[in-house]
Amino acid sequence: MSQIETFYDVMRRQGITRRSFMKYCSLTAAALGLGPSFVPKIAHAMETKPRTPVIWVHGLECTCCSESFIRAAHPLAKDVVLSMISLDYDDTLMAAAGHAAEAALMDTIEKYKGNYILAVEGNPPLNEDGMFCITGGKPFVEKLRMAAKDAKAIISWGACASYGCVQAAAPNPTQATPVHKVITDKPIIKVPGCPPIAEVMTGVITYMLTFDRLPELDRQGRPAMFYSQRIHDKCYRRPHFDAGQFVEAWDDENARKGYCLYKMGCKGPTTYNACSTIRWNEGVSFPIQSGHGCIGCSEDGFWDQGSFYNRLTNVKQFGIEANADQIGTAAAGVVGGAIAVHAAVSALKKAQKKSQDKVEG
Amino acid sequence: MTGTPIPEGTILRPDPATSPAYEAARLTGDATAEDLESIRKRTSVYVYEAPVRLWHWINAACILVLIVSGYFIGAPLPSMQIGEPVEQFVMGYIRFAHFAAGMILTAAFAGRIYWGLMGNHHARQLFYVPVWKARWWKEMFFELRWYAFLEREPKKYIGHNPLAQLAMFFFMTLGLSFMIVTGWALYAEGAGQGSLPDTAFGWVLGLVQNSQRLHTLHHLGMWAIVIFTMIHIYAAIREDIMSRQSMVSTMISGHRTFKDDRPD
Amino acid sequence: MGNQTPNGFTLDTSGKRIVVDPVTRIEGHMRCEVNVNDQGIITNAVSTGTMWRGLEVILKGRDPRDAWAFTERICGVCTGTHALTSVRAVEDALGITIPDNANSIRNIMQLNLQIHDHIVHFYHLHALDWVNPVNALRADPKATSELQQAVSPSHPLSSPGYFRDVQNRLKKFVESGQLGLFKNGYWDNPAYLLPPEADLMATTHYLEALDLQKEIVKVHTVFGGKNPHPNWLVGGVPCPINVHSTGAVGAINMERLNLVSSIIDRCIEFNNNVYIPDVIAIGGFYKNWLYGGGLSSKSVLAYGDIPENANDFSAAQLHLPRGAIVNGNLNEVQDVDVRDPEQIQEFVDHSWYQYGEPGKGLHPWDGVTEPKFELGAATKGTRTNIENLDESAKYSWIKAPRWKGNAMEVGPLARYIVGYASGHEDIKNQVEGLLRTMNLPVSALFSTLGRTAARALESEYCGRLQKHFFDKLVQNIKNGDESTANVAKWDPSTWPKEAKGVGMTEAPRGALGHWVKVKDGRIENYQCVVPTTWNGSPRDSAGNIGAFEASLMDTKMERPEEPVEILRTLHSFDPCLACSTH
């Protein structure tokens, strides 16, 4: 077998000089808490390491995560696939089909045991023995388990793999289940969003390749670097929010001036994502900039929090459906009424007692 | 009233050997031996020490601010065009008021817990419900019957009556804790990951998974507090008028006085 | 031992059974089984949708104004087209009209999707059926440059150095031994006919198109905030327009319009300089591979789309044609009425669903989606390890929609046949031009290649239409109309107690319809009949086979164990399985 394009080659091809490569290696050593004596070792590893194999499997999904991925501008999707990773299996894009495709999968698993990254788009359904998603005649969940067994780490792409997404919305007829509830013995990096931003996807992958470690995760298992702040915390319409200047109806005067979309149901205050900073499609815009509120697409269960256009979440309980204020005013109304009646009866009783006491006394 | 009329000015001193004096108060676990001794001699008892009273009114003020500002956070006022956003800060002030009141409320509540440990016996009543005491249950049902107009006359209590204690425990001790925990968890979202509020309360968001749910829980909590406040104020005034002991003035002076000197 | 289907195909299951699962380079999960005789000719075809998510079930009881977001997630490839169909259905039910600007913007977005989807399909999902990237390593860059300049003189990226760079990169990639997506491809199969230079040119365009497609979608980003899955709105579009006054930067303003306009120009350029010339050049080498016609010469269906004026869906006002052709009678383009309970019906006798009454077809307004997974008695393997399906029983998650009882093909080719037969001027000119250039008869249209060519022509046509609606939008703004949404019936209290509506579009893969019933402000029933539901449909109760199945019939396979030909023909439909079953 001839020469393998290594990480070093990739960096060189990206215009990085030998000098900055070595500097990068020493920074990496420092970041990993290693002494200067490790620098040559790291450099050697980078110079000889083959591209990291990635297996990308698909469950119940809409494939917009793949679509998003190919929109990446920096790095370009083609550079990721040709030079940074080795995308050895991805049924959406690969040339081979059927047996030949399955053989490619098995081959990579065998050859790179413990060294490949498993990327999961979509999720496995568990109802009907898993047969709501069949690949190769078998339930997808089997393929997922098989591919996960020898993976170094797992990336859960999008809301589907991370949380279940639309097919897991009530009543979740297929029992679509997020990856971390099926695979419990591997590090899992959730990259939620419906879909996630392209550059966030490539950012997570290149981070892992560049720094040779998993990104720091927040409490919910998402890379803190992209998901630690809410849309609302960095939204450019935030001054209008603080001022109390809101769009009151679609296409009103305030909408045309770009006021805050809070009253139109914007979920920016409850959504952790990088849309208001990195923005979409090479920074062209993001939902709020284009006039529609955020629908919270990177949040767990965002489909089941009531209408996207309600500021207050609808609560479905005991067959009734209302928001907190409707429930609260109704309850307070009942209590207020009860108090009024009680007060009236009390006054009556007191008057009665008085006259009685008088009679008796 | 039956029997021989008691001459004016007589202080009734029941014989402990024959009369179950203040049985209700004693056996619900509230009245201490000193209280009983004291009540034999005087008609007023020092119940709420100054820190409790101070807390009560600070807490009440904070809650009113939190309810009003919280409501408008959930359903903002109509947009105003006072000026450009740099000059205008309507929502910002409402949120500021909410957070400031929330912080005072939290600190005051912590102080109240401290006083629960340091203060007199009555200062502890807020923090527990003596469900293990049969007599407490009995008096609770008595109090329920009183509110349902099934008893002719209420009993005397030194601290809270059992029903009030139950309500205070659930709506205040638990309710306020819930509001403080969820409130700070919401605050932690804005303060950012790694901040102190996040370190202390960030786990709450992890527990409910979705910030929208957290908002909803906090918001529903507000309505529970609103309902408590309505009932509480009504009951305080009603009891002031209809019960045999002082109410509102007790929360001001700290002294419980009684309108008659019959035992129980 | 042949078995005649009502729609005119002879099925013979005596030959060897071949299974392709997964079918790759499609959206979603699909399985295909065929029988081939000893000459390698396909005598029976079985296509199966192997996923189901239950969106129609999930939508019940929800706010109809939210439905677009749910249905949009039916597919991220034809992203937005379901959302558009959904807002149309809800507007139809509730009697909501939209402003002119909203119509123009929606059309621009829908056309933009057509172009994007067609280009990505051709280069990234379909090309490897015709193009051999490994063979490209043997190309002479200089000769490739000459070829490029010959087929498309105005394409600027054509120097020998450019092709050499690409080739070197490819070489390095192949030599690394890590073949990635190209691993286990059928690169020495004799079905590949291109000379190395054409392979290099096409492989280069694979990369060029990959770079370009991310630019195309920025039109969605401007109007809808992101792509995939831009935002839509019942009653109009969510993006306000403000080009003249204070705060314009908070809305669609001059800068945004300029961005859209520049992308529209780039689409047109790429279609003219790369896409169309490639299809002609590659098609030229496969001219004699005329398999895959299937239903296209018999029964095709289109709902029509791209209304010139807001709220007017009459056939004459649609830029993409409406109509149905049955039994290959090009002289009669029949009227399509999606509200007529007798015209469109879905059957589930061979699908993993159940109705109360077997053998019955249901119009979507009365549609029922109740899963029932069961395998036929002749299935080989087990319930969770299927070796061969039994197509005489239930065998797919796709329902079987029929138009007046006929299995129909939908998609670019269907639209172009309907357009051609009904004398649609743009379409007729394009088709005749292409046939003339390639020196082919009309009958050549009814084939795998015809399907692929129609898609390219449509991309070109949509590019021009996109410009038309952009100009219209600007003109309307110039006339003083900046409105983008009608909120008169935004509030559910203004809605009737009960209502039903239907929305139609021409999605990239064909005719798409959503039928909705609203009751007490909530969705009572929601049914989607999707392009790939039509094309990928299994057999119906009468035994008609679906469009995929029909198209595979009688194809000769060079090497039956290497399904290049099956992939070629299936890919020519651009199957979307997430769409088909939803």
Ligand code: HEM
């Ligand atoms: C937001 C409003 C209020 C809240 C949350 C509140 C809460 C409380 C709490 C927690 C206690 C128990 C004190 C302890 O044991 O430490 C209490 C007692 C009391 N409060 Fe309030 N209070 C409120 C307003 C008021 C008002 C407006 C009045 C007067 C009209 C009042 C009258 C009293 C009285 C009389 C007691 C003593 C009850 C007893 O002796 O059993 N409160 N309140």
Ligand code: HEM
């Ligand atoms: C009696 C106590 C409290 C009441 C009645 C109350 C009420 C409310 C209400 C109704 C909301 C609006 C929720 C929504 O619909 O989004 C809210 C939000 C909030 N509250 Fe409270 N709250 C209380 C205590 C606290 C405390 C102790 C804190 C801690 C500092 C706090 C911090 C917050 C924060 C950070 C928000 C979110 C503000 C935003 O989204 O802009 N609250 N509160």
Ligand code: NFV
């Ligand atoms: N079939 C289909 Fe779609 C399209 N085009 C939708 O309607 O692909 Ni995902």
Ligand code: SF4
């Ligand atoms: S997460 Fe959303 S975008 Fe990604 S595949 Fe699932 S539905 Fe599509």
Ligand code: SF4
């Ligand atoms: S538009 Fe949404 S995210 Fe932005 S400030 Fe308003 S509520 Fe927050």
Ligand code: F3S
């Ligand atoms: S809807 Fe999704 S794309 Fe971003 S702005 Fe909200 S998280």
Ligand SMILES: [Mg+2]
């Ligand atoms: Mg359907």
